[in-house]
Amino acid sequence: MVRPFCRSPHQLHHCHADISSHPSTMLPANFFFFILVIVIIALATIAPPVSAERYDYSTANLSTRWVNNAAALQHSVGYSDGSAVRAIVLRSPKTFYGPSYAAGFFCSPPCDAFLFAVYIVYTNSGAGITMTTTGIPQVVWSANRARPVRENATLELTYNGNLVLSDADGSLVWSSGSSGRSVAGMEITDTGNLVLFDQRNVTVWQSFDHPTDTLLPGQSLMEGMKLRANSTTTNSTENRVYMAVQPDGLFAYVESTPPQLYYSHSVNTNKSGKDPTKVTFTNGSLSIFVQSTQPSNISLPQASSTQYMRLEFDGHLRLYEWSNTGAKWTVVSDVIKVFPDDCAFPMACGKYGICTGGQCTCPLQSNSSLSYFKPVDERKANLGCSPLTPISCQEMRSHQLLALTDASYFDVSHTILNATNRDDCKQSCLKNCSCRAVMFRYGQNDSDGTCFSVSEVFSLQTIQPEALHYNSSAYLKVQLSPSASASTANKTKAILGATISAILILVLAITVITLYVQRRKYQEIDEEIDFEPLPGMPVRFSYEKLRECTKDFSKKLGEGGFGSVFEGEIGEERVAVKRLESAKQGKKEFLAEVETIGSIEHINLVRLIGFCAEKSNRLLVYEYMPRGSLDRWIYYRYNNDPLDWCTRCRIIMDIAKGLCYLHEECRRKIAHLDIKPQNILLDEKFNAKLADFGLSKLIDRDQSKVVTVMRGTPGYLAPEWLTSQITEKVDVYSFGVVLLEIICGRKNIDISQPEESVQLINLLREKAKDNVLIDIIDKKSTDMVSHHQEEVIKMLKLAMWCLQNESSRRPSMSMVVKVLEGAVSVENCLDYSFANANSVISAQDNPSTYSAPPSASILSGPR
Template identity: 30%
Template sequence: MGLGSCEVAVALLLFLSCSSSVYGDAGDNITTSQPIKDPEAIVSAGNKFKLGFFSPVNSTYRYVGIWYSNISVATPVLWVANRNNPINDSSGMMTISEDGNLVVLNGQGEVLWSSNVTNGFNQSTAQLTDDGNLVLKAGPNGNLVWQSFQQPTDTYLIKMRFSANARTGNKTLLTSWRSSSDPSVGNFSAGINPLGIPEFFMWYNGHPFWRSGPWDGQNFIGIPGMYTSVYLRGFSLQDEGDGTFTLSSIQDPAYRLAYVLTSNGKFTEQYWDYGKQVWEYNLEVPSTECDIYGKCGPFGSCDAQNSPICACLKGFVAKNPDEWNKGIWTRGCVRKTSLQCDGIQNGTEVGKEDGFKKLEMMKVPTFAQYCPNTYSEQECKDECLKNCSCVAYLYYKDFGCMAWTGNLIDIQKFSEGGKDLNIRLAYTELVSGNKRNMKVIISMSVIVGAIAIFICVFFSWKWMAKHRERKLISEETLSFKTREAQETVFDGNLPENVRQVKLEPLFKLQILETATNNFDISKKLGQGGFGAVYWGKLPDGLEIAVKRLSRTSGQGREEFMNEVAVISKLQHRNLVRLLGCCVEGEEMMLVYEYMPNKSLDAFLFDSLRKGQLDWKRRFNIINGICRGLLYLHRDSRLRIIHRDLKPSNILLDHELNPKISDFGIARISGGNEVNTTRVVGTFGFMSPEYLMEGRFSEKSDVFSFGVLLLEIVSGRKNAHFYSNEHALSLIGFAWKLWNEGDITCLVDPAISDPCFQVEMFRCIHIGLLCVQELAKDRPAVSTITSMLNSEIVDLPPPKKPAFVERQSSVDTEAITQSQKINSINNVTISDLNGR
């Protein structure tokens, strides 16, 4: 409801005032025998609020609403009953229906709005209280069965309570008017976001538009004026203990105060000035471009006082410099120098310990996590340094320690207020301003430069002669290693069709260096045990992803040649296409088609992005993975077992269609079960016979698919499970709910929809069939396809899955400690000795 909606015509109020003298106000109650008819009204006992019929400015439609009583000037409408179903004339009526509900009827007796209470009751009475709350009471004891405060429109009043549950996703929301003359549901909504430390959010068509910053126990720290406004300080946010947070006002009810979400996306504070006898406006957010959510993208900071308003944080550079220079900042920034933790995880050389850069007077990023058991700033800093995924922290003496992981979104520089945010940087970035270190760097640069010039002079005359020889050796090396890889990946005799595998084309190193801007860090898409993956664009405009084998990696060479032999000739819409490779000297690279939406886990386990995967998209992804797996097991020339099927290895194209990737540990099978002494894969997705005995077959991939299917339906990770849910893993939790007949609790709240409930439950049933402990009990992929498409209607009951029993306390403690040390587990290959 914009400010224009507050200018409801004075004539309307005069009309209602005159009407009450003719028709008489019906006290503060509505009953079956005492309805209100247009233009009648009821007034609260203390004459503070009035409920009746009104028409918005520039409209002839009639609505039932609540507004302040006994104010001489135009007053905003605070609540609307039939906001989506207006009355065309003045024949409307609000009354109690036969089933006890409060309803709004038109002249033909049609129900345009109802309180819609489903529990049976009688002897109902509706009352307008002095808080502005319309309540419905039933029975001889007057039990409260419904209230307008639980279904607000665009206005928050002092006695309202906003609630949000982090587990169920249920929220109390304000929803804006569509325009100042149309009170139907508009584009903006607002309420509490309970994820991490709770914040007050405004959404535009479901997407974040503005946020208040986290709650510090007294205020939302992203609203500087909240510390000085007598009105804004009057809030309380309570943790109800079951994942529910409730925001309520602790202000004096004598204030005539309202917070309004306008139709043009402004959240305003409006209060009645008794002295001036006018409505005043104390707050309006967002007030600048920098208040818009994520204006400068990840690791970008917005300052409304600067031009341009967006800048990368210290130690970061624009991810796409061309877009950034044009004022397109949404892709944000990336690190210039990797952190020490990244070096430890990737097996590269480890430098000095990371440190922190303090940024003063900042609006801190979204989705802060509270760090318990940290009683000082030093402890807060130390806890963040211990956790490799921690990229920033804040210590606030009246609250404690906040920490952030992943991308830092929606950072803003304030001219006043704000907090001191500490950003994690590599040691070299922190000392870059030190003059003494600069002298050392300059001296070393001169020495290294002189040596480099000498080496260039010494070897330049040899380059032309050796260039042809090196190319010939590289081609021979590729041919030899391809044959070697074919013998390694095939467990049995080498078939003729494998001997004929050739990889084309061979890309020149110079072409790939040009395409990736010499493998610039801003082009980096990800990191694995093999090395890094970079985005690039070929001269013809084709976008590619280049997997570059790290020279310092202890793994990857065998996987590189394995992938060459396995998928060079595989063609399927649900498999990532290998375009070619590059082998020059020590450089070994694979070139793939580029997937713009990255991997499935980037959506599935991201609280902001998972909403983009509705059930239809998730079911399409499940079917696509199953079709790709069917091709590998049955329809391709070579029968292939993937051995590492998981969300991070499912890539999504621009239309969110799935493509199976990463065949570095895949094996070509003759169709029978195979034994191996080298168990590779990812914990949580390996079948029991493979993990414990080194035996793998097509049913091993079926087990991984079952885990993946349960993760897609539930939106939860199998390996990172809540310890208070009495299950070792997602599999165990699903099995527990299945036996209890409460499988609804497993479905991700982001996709919960009764229309698709049967299809979701069927997928959970199929997932449990796939993770059964014995391989012989699991269905083949061709059977799974028929089950998904309901070609097989009656599914057999699942038997007990693997890994459902919780380990002993000693084992559990060991697992917990392991997870704490290795806080990021995105390495794709585990290497174990089979027993």
């Protein structure tokens, strides 16, 4: 039987063999070979170049989104050590079985946090590329080592060419920064390089340019780049050990102030050109290329299998190779070979540890059993030691130097003090609080030596002077305990002072407790007033019920001036629970507000599901809004794609209808008084709803104005707030500001802008006078400028109508809705002298006229 069409080069030979040896054929074998060659050439011509030689698992196209979930990703494997990988792109092995490169999600045990990483896994390509559980996956690059993500996090290759990693809650974790560039797709190469490429297959972004702790064959470290070690074998956060390429070679440091050098491979050169120094890992060497010189090579074992080089948390730079015999990774070389043993490495015994023949101990005074240090962990001596008494610069008289003879330090490039004898060396350290230790090296005469100072002490090592042809002593600064020789008079004064202070504190404490108990008693009497159920009131929950549904308020969605918002679940419905923490209302006023807001319902108002008023606990339960607040979509805080014009129009209409209902369709007019993008929430389909009525005001129908203290948020306040006499038209002004922000894609007040553009309203005034309103349209939205320019200009004119200084000249919200529906046109005679926001802001700075802090209560974040 003829086999199916060959899916890889590894199956090509078998297909050919089956066809040519089929017993039923009567034609010559050469004829079938000729036909096969023609078919292969035709298929090679038709097939895309990326997948012509391997399975198409190694590339990904634009506008693709992957979810960190074992069920959602085809190539998901768990390993014997508890780690797991979930590959997104996977490169076919060069042989039938063997190590292969893949990129996707990776987790170390207990697998509750994931990296987006490039790793080496063992695979076979027998019937499609499959990963096996052989060996343990080796991470060679990661994007988010400082901030792992959770289950159901997402990776997206956006339509504009940006690779974006977001956590399960939608928060941005990492992006490639290639947005707006001509990207055609993503690929994992044969060398383990994760690449974003354009239509001409030219690299736009690559992981090789952003190394972490590992080098792969063919990868280069350019001048200024660093390898930075992981904290431990299972903790991917950055260690203090790093290796850097500098103009004159390769150097390794421990991070401190200043950095401490423990390895150098320098190249002598008179560098005059502009080409940067680079270090390249090739098969058999680590080559250092410096301008106008021959490469300086560090010899490595020739590769017989897949290799990688890793800077490890103990300071070693180790070369690993896959062993087919043992089916595991083995160390084939320690690249840093200048040290006689591990004791010369900076982290061999942690901070302050003394390394002797590979064993770690804490420092002791020479010829004494007196100890000033203790192990960080008694069972793990290599973690180092810590001082029993921390060094204090306020107690410099109590500083002393602990002498360690025949002890040396790895860094000889640190600060050299102007002291050539032992006593001067010690005194120079005692006079400088930032000095934590000095090392004194000398020959036969200790009155003529070199004094080195360090500001942070890592591992020291014991030495044999006869082997090194010099002597070395270390002096560690320690803090002495307070002197026990204080005079009796001072002791008496101290005891008397302490006694009097204790009595005063006790009396004060009793007074405070008594007042608190009395106040609490009356407060609880007030809190326990029994309220009868009121018609139209939302569901009343117990505090224990809401604490349970939010899992003890564990997942915070946002916070503001009046409290914090937490995600919860009541039954099968997701909710947002707002806990009021600084509300100044009494319980009766709180319940009256709940009754008022809870009794109204509109498609463009966030629904109040219920509340809790139990003693001092006051909480509001709202419906959950998955897209979060509007500000995150129009200010581009999370690197999101721009909203299209139709979506922006729908959001504007939803806001207008919500305000229209509050102003004109309720029994009593309701002025929201805090309209801003943070208080406008979006559901899954970007339908907008008004939220947060913590500052709202009820206005009787027969009232033309009401007097109230200033409330709201700077940048959104109408000019009449300065008089404290307001109407619902203050909401119309705020709506105009929000409308302007939606169209312009920026904040109304943005100090990151040039001085003349900080205030968007001032910029609008100038552009309106010059009739160039198109200049302030959001440049990130191509459809607004290219296809809807006329509609956008009309919308800007509506915003200017709402921003009129005189409230009587502003339209009502029902008029705004008619304009948006196309039934009415915007008034032509508009006044462009919009109020300067500075005057309102300066008035807000007076706390006596402002009822809430600048960061008003919000329900921001995804719900």
